[in-house]
Amino acid sequence: MTIEKHAQERWGSRIGLILAMAGNAVGLGNFLRFPVQAAQNGGGTFMIPYFISFLILGIPLMWIEWGIGRFGGTRGHGTIPGMFDALTDGKKKWAKYVGVLGLVMPLVIFIYYTYIVSWMLGFSFFSITGGYFGLESVEGMRGFLGSYQDIFDSSVHGPAITIGFFLVTIAFLGWVLSKGISGGIEKLALIGMPVLFLFAFVLLWRVLTLPEALAAPVDGLNFIWNPEWSSLSDPSVWLAAAGQMFFTLSLGVGSIHTYASYLREKDDVTLTGLSTAATNEFAEIVLGGTIAIPAAVVFFGVAGAQEIAAGGTFDLGVVAMGVVFQGLPGPEMGARIFSFLWFFLLFVAGITSSVALASPSIAFLQEEYNFDRKKSVRTIMAVALVFGFMNMLFYRHGFLGEWDYWVGTFGLVVFAAVEVILFSFIFGIDRGWDEMHKSADLQIPKIFKPIMHWVTPLFLFVILAWWGKEQALPVLLMDGQLPEDVPYLWLSRAMMVLLTVVGMVLIKKAWARKAPAA
Amino acid sequence: MTNFALGFMLISMVSVTVLVVYCYFRILRPGSSDAETETADPGA
Numbered sequence: 188m189t190i191e192k193h194a195q196e197r198w199g200s201r202i203g204l205i206l207a208m209a210g211n212a213v214g215l216g217n218f219l220r221f222p223v224q225a226a227q228n229g230g231g232t233f234m235i236p237y238f239i240s241f242l243i244l245g246i247p248l249m250w251i252e253w254g255i256g257r258f259g260g261t262r263g264h265g266t267i268p269g270m271f272d273a274l275t276d277g278k279k280k281w282a283k284y285v286g287v288l289g290l291v292m293p294l295v296i297f298i299y300y301t302y303i304v305s306w307m308l309g310f311s312f313f314s315i316t317g318g319y320f321g322l323e324s325v326e327g328m329r330g331f332l333g334s335y336q337d338i339f340d341s342s343v344h345g346p347a348i349t350i351g352f353f354l355v356t357i358a359f360l361g362w363v364l365s366k367g368i369s370g371g372i373e374k375l376a377l378i379g380m381p382v383l384f385l386f387a388f389v390l391l392w393r394v395l396t397l398p399e400a401l402a403a404p405v406d407g408l409n410f411i412w413n414p415e416w417s418s419l420s421d422p423s424v425w426l427a428a429a430g431q432m433f434f435t436l437s438l439g440v441g442s443i444h445t446y447a448s449y450l451r452e453k454d455d456v457t458l459t460g461l462s463t464a465a466t467n468e469f470a471e472i473v474l475g476g477t478i479a480i481p482a483a484v485v486f487f488g489v490a491g492a493q494e495i496a497a498g499g500t501f502d503l504g505v506v507a508m509g510v511v512f513q514g515l516p517g518p519e520m521g522a523r524i525f526s527f528l529w530f531f532l533l534f535v536a537g538i539t540s541s542v543a544l545a546s547p548s549i550a551f552l553q554e555e556y557n558f559d560r561k562k563s564v565r566t567i568m569a570v571a572l573v574f575g576f577m578n579m580l581f582y583r584h585g586f587l588g589e590w591d592y593w594v595g596t597f598g599l600v601v602f603a604a605v606e607v608i609l610f611s612f613i614f615g616i617d618r619g620w621d622e623m624h625k626s627a628d629l630q631i632p633k634i635f636k637p638i639m640h641w642v643t644p645l646f647l648f649v650i651l652a653w654w655g656k657e658q659a660l661p662v663l664l665m666d667g668q669l670p671e672d673v674p675y676l677w678l679s680r681a682m683m684v685l686l687t688v689v690g691m692v693l694i695k696k697a698w699a700r701k702a703p704a705a
Numbered sequence: 706m707t708n709f710a711l712g713f714m715l716i717s718m719v720s721v722t723v724l725v726v727y728c729y730f731r732i733l734r735p736g737s738s739d740a741e742t743e744t745a746d747p748g749a
Binding site: 201202205230231234238405409411412413414459461462465466468469472473628629 | 706707709710711713714717718721722724725727728729731732733
């Protein structure tokens with residue numbers, strides 16, 4: 188029954204699928220996180236472990252996730268619990284419970300990521316209306332952004348602005364998702380991705396033709412690409428590059444699997460998966476690395492841009508870029524339009540990722556609990572609203588940051604390690620290799636077989652061990668946290684645990700419902 | 706911009722662009738399975 192139910196939804200075209208998958212991958216990380224990571228981790232030297240990570244982590248995991256997704260989909264499973272169960276031929280009862288990771292993690296990320304994406308919609312609006320124009324200093328823009336992010340800080344905005352844009356974003360997502368795979372998600376990608384690339388090329392042209400102020404645009408490129416060879420021996424640079432690979436390709440989440448589950452066995456996954464990865468890398472390396480940092484270097488100089496980049500992605504992408512747009516030569520309306528292009532580009536990049544993050548939990552309710560699509564979407568949007576408001580209310584206490592660390596950073600690597608072990612050692616690398624090559628339009632070079640089998644899992648465990656030792660323990664013990672934030676951080680963790688427990692109970696009940704028919 | 710940085714940047718960008726062009730060329734060329742996928746779509 189579930190196979191027929193799952194087969195009711197399909198992608199309309201291969202290009203639509205690739206753009207939707209690329210939309211899933213291309214997000215805020217490409218345009219904001221990548222240049223900051225490159226600048227903070229040795230510039231050009233960062234790119235060496237970055238490309239190595241792409242080859243031994245990014246591409247193999249991308250093929251594995253596409254392979255698992257199509258394998259699960261052809262057996263009626265659009266989400267990880269069913270896929271992991273199928274990978275073990277139903278013989279390992281724990282597999283479906285471990286699969287809760289691929290159900291809860293994308294939902295948690297969806298909730299806080301959508302809140303962040305709604306900021307970009309808000310700033311698109313402020314760009315057109317000139318809402319932040321006049322705040323020509325970094326401090327002024329920081330205050331404007333801070334008041335927007337924290338609904339209890341009404342120094343610039345009242346809470347209605349933040350809440351309003353969040354509600355509009357959720358409503359838009361609900362509308363797109365309720366239209367289905369080919370009617371909603373694919374159409375969004377077919378419109379959104381060309382718009383994103385068009386806006387990015389216009390901004391690229393604008394940045395590279397900026398007149399020299401404190402520095403020339405090319406100095407910004409030098410800032411990103413010039414290597415500091417000493418940093419190549421620093422393990423943290425290698426781990427930063429590996430971490431960026433997860434973010435940028437949306438690996439270890441569960442959303443790729445759900446999208447790939449809407450393929451048929453006769454549809455290719457090797458060439459299509461590679462195309463998605465390539466599209467994402469183009470957006471990241473060619474576009475993402477060439478807009479924000481060079482623009483910031485022109486207006487703040489190399490030292491100033493370095494200081495801003497050290498402040499994080501939003502200091503660069505919102506604060507610094509807000510100042511940059513106000514300083515563009517020409518009439519203010521032109522500056523407002525370029526500002527709109529930037530923030531709306533980020534909104535589009537984010538929204539196409541958000542629909543992918545919501546998809547696993549929607550598919551789970553449809554397939555395992557017989558919800559129709561609209562009811563399933565309404566349920567997930569209601570959950571997102573409740574927990575989204577918690578993120579909003581407790582933002583100043585680090586609630587969102589806690590979710591982002593444990594799920595959006597550490598959890599990705601844990602999930603990837605689990606899936607690669609299941610795929611390579613329990614399902615079997617030979618069987619997995621054959622599975623990926625069913626109806627393949629591209630023969631994967633044979634060197635990738637031992638890489639998937641040994642190198643990728645080993646690399647993942649090295650990352651986990653290092654993170655566990657260097658970062659996870661201090662974060663777990665809340666080292667350096669303000670005492671007044673500690674209760675909220677515990678609340679944040681409790682909510683993650685609650686969602687995981689609810690997910691496991693839902694899995695248990697879903698399998699119990701199937702049992703009589705089995 | 707140093708020669709090394711310029712060279713490394715250009716090689717990286719060109720490599721990624723070539724990979725994208727190669728993939729889309731393979732997918733969009735006549736006789737690819739894309740046309741088949743579109744006609745066989747049962748709809749959402």
